[in-house]
Amino acid sequence: MWLLTIILLTNILMATSKIYDSPAYFRNILIEKELKMMVGHSIELYDNELEANEIIMDLKRKEIDYGFWNPKYYNLSKHFFEYKDLVKDTKLYKILKSMPKGAVLHGHDTAMLGPDYVLKLTYCNDLWICFKEDQSDVSFIFSKNHPTGRCETKWERTKDIRRTMNVTEFDAKLRQFFTLVIDNPEEVYTDVNTVWEYFSKYFARTEPLFTYKPVWEKYYYDTLLALREDNVMYFEIRSVLPPLYDLEGNIYDSVDTAKSYRRVTDKFKKDYPDFFGAKLIYAPVRSVTRETLKNYIKIAKEIHELMPDFLAGFDLVGQEDLGRPLKDFYPEIANIGLNLYFHAGETNWYGTSTDENLFDAVLLGTKRIGHAYALVKHPLLMEEVKQRKIALEVNVISNVVLKLVDDVRNHPLATYLSQDLPVVLSSDDPGAWEAEILTHDFYVAFVGVSSRHADLKMLKQLALNSLYYSSYSEKDKLVHEFQIRWMNFIDSIVKDQ
């Protein structure tokens, strides 16, 4: 197909005399031809879809054209924190919110829900808090009695503190510990390592809060609720599977944590039969020794044995640049016998070991690639992921917040979309930067990254991709239900205009 296209174009161009007869004619042919190489090219729109497309494209073009003429005021080139709330009021955002978006295939356990949600958790009974001397950080622990863990100041029950303080001020201060959002990200988050330091602190700080078993299960249940609310029908959650604890002094290991997930998933599906459930990708941290990795793999296999239908597969997480490269783990991973969903190429250090994790991920037979930000610099691998249908889990907003790119118009997703690479959009850790669970990412990709011409066909294909490339076992069912919801969505746009 690709080759044919080239030959055709070359033929057209060689017949130069013809070009000059009617250049506008050939111009349109060429542009159309390229649009037909884009994500969504094989989708046909009918009746109401065509009408809905006009409505959506009017809104999209208006936003882009305003930016084109007034780049100073074009929000999507700025930092996400500057516009995240503003865009929620636009009609286009609301449409994308109501759009069935398929599945979230790349989301991390404890960063799915935002700081307001986490703040509410601090109202739970039996929660203790400890401030650092300089108030720069906090620790939490659930406990019946006064905690014995180390504390620079003193452990207090959050309930007791709130009695003695201005609650609004206290909560505002606490909330700040549960988000990366700040007023001056460019000044504070100067580079990739610095922002990851803050990001890692978020995880470390909230861990004892989240790993209290009742909270863990509630957090996950409410994540599923938020996904459903954002018109997502299926989820693959990456989790480090930390040990959980309860007030009785019990400690639950990683396998138990996986069981928790499974149980909550089942309960949620019972409560909301219109949700298609979730699977687990066990994704412990990557900056470990080979011995530790072996232990992780042992755990993964145990979970796989216990619930082969729930465990989708294995991955490693944490800052790729500072973690160990996949090549260090070849001997352990090569014969793992589990599906792999590796993070790879979440970097802009071209030609380094992080960048070359992309080769390793592909060689190790990864089913999808998390981020694949650097793939655009690897022509061989770009063709390979296309041929072998290795999906790219692209997280545009994450890449902005975590300092890979400042202006989303320079995000490599534009190139991936232009070549119909197997892209799925996801949101990585939306709670940590106060993004909606998926809609913000769709909005930014659609308005800020994709071509001004990219339309409803692309949106539909991206949603469908997230289903095709999922590990859900009965995809026909999933797609069938998606099509029904899609038509309802289309009808509602047309009716609401």
Place this chain on the structure above:
Amino acid sequence: MWLLTIILLTNILMATSKIYDSPAYFRNILIEKELKMMVGHSIELYDNELEANEIIMDLKRKEIDYGFWNPKYYNLSKHFFEYKDLVKDTKLYKILKSMPKGAVLHGHDTAMLGPDYVLKLTYCNDLWICFKEDQSDVSFIFSKNHPTGRCETKWERTKDIRRTMNVTEFDAKLRQFFTLVIDNPEEVYTDVNTVWEYFSKYFARTEPLFTYKPVWEKYYYDTLLALREDNVMYFEIRSVLPPLYDLEGNIYDSVDTAKSYRRVTDKFKKDYPDFFGAKLIYAPVRSVTRETLKNYIKIAKEIHELMPDFLAGFDLVGQEDLGRPLKDFYPEIANIGLNLYFHAGETNWYGTSTDENLFDAVLLGTKRIGHAYALVKHPLLMEEVKQRKIALEVNVISNVVLKLVDDVRNHPLATYLSQDLPVVLSSDDPGAWEAEILTHDFYVAFVGVSSRHADLKMLKQLALNSLYYSSYSEKDKLVHEFQIRWMNFIDSIVKDQ
């Protein structure tokens, strides 16, 4: 070749059992295979070149690895103004400075030399200056007598002003009008239109200073000197060919300006027979009516007739987003009968008319594309420029200063290099941002953009590309001389180690 590569990789990967036997082996094959698709892949290094390569690569890897571990201190991700002077002290920069770099194929008439040079011009006799009331701008004019042109304050001879003032302070103030360099570019140059406004003012402000015939000819002569000094051997200058004037009240039209260029080129070649000369690309501004364009084309044809060996061809300049798209000028340009060297795709507005100038440039048969920044989003055109050997004149630093990209590691040049697209490096308007005439661009492309593995082969190919894709008539001679200089350069590196 490409197809073969893919098939081979797929075969390797399908034999999965083998992979697990020796993954490191296949890893290296794949990475090597991709490196063999890169700019420079067909070059072989011998003897001293291999030794020189080791020296260069040690320096390059040291810089990249330091950045990888200390991204906060990695200069090339910051704004060019922050590191432009710092890098000059590095050993690698000095090597690149001494490297024969071939040709500059994309440079604009009055922005090749920096503010110190321009400041010196203001010491010329008969130069008058007029400050705006609020001192925010200046106008110049050369004149025997008191100028009659409009002035908010009053016209004074620069010579007279200097007598009455602190010259150091006055010169420092004046110098600021001749550069885009400021301390806080991120705050002042907020977006592409804003920075272009400042940039346009530079051209408007300096025009009457430069278009004084003796200055014009001296500026051009000294540009050639600067190129030679930076180890460039041939130049294609884009000029708007403004009318020149002298103290006797004569006005010289665009054709005369072209003649001036021709005369000075000849003189320079006589003075420095080791320089291979220059050609002219007539490049008037693009934001004009079709009538005006017709007149430009008339002028171009007249120059072509007068000096067919000196006029390389035609282009249009000015901010692409705000100027008219090429498609508006199809009827005028389609049968122009001149070589075309169009700016196109100097934008990150994907799917807009600016972005699609790329289609028009290719359809109109452009020989090279100026910038082609947006090409990475156009798979059909990327393949086409490769097949048809349409060179891409990439200007990385320009794209940073003029607000297309903040971090050079996200510049699409990385992708163009990875696929061996026909790239030439150039510097656009180095004087306006105080870059060296070409070395800074080579430095940034080599250390900041290209793969950590890209080496002397790439550097040599880039220099050779600038000769191959030039319109110099006797390329064999050019390349032959280049090879001699190259070997001297290599010997000097090895000797100096």
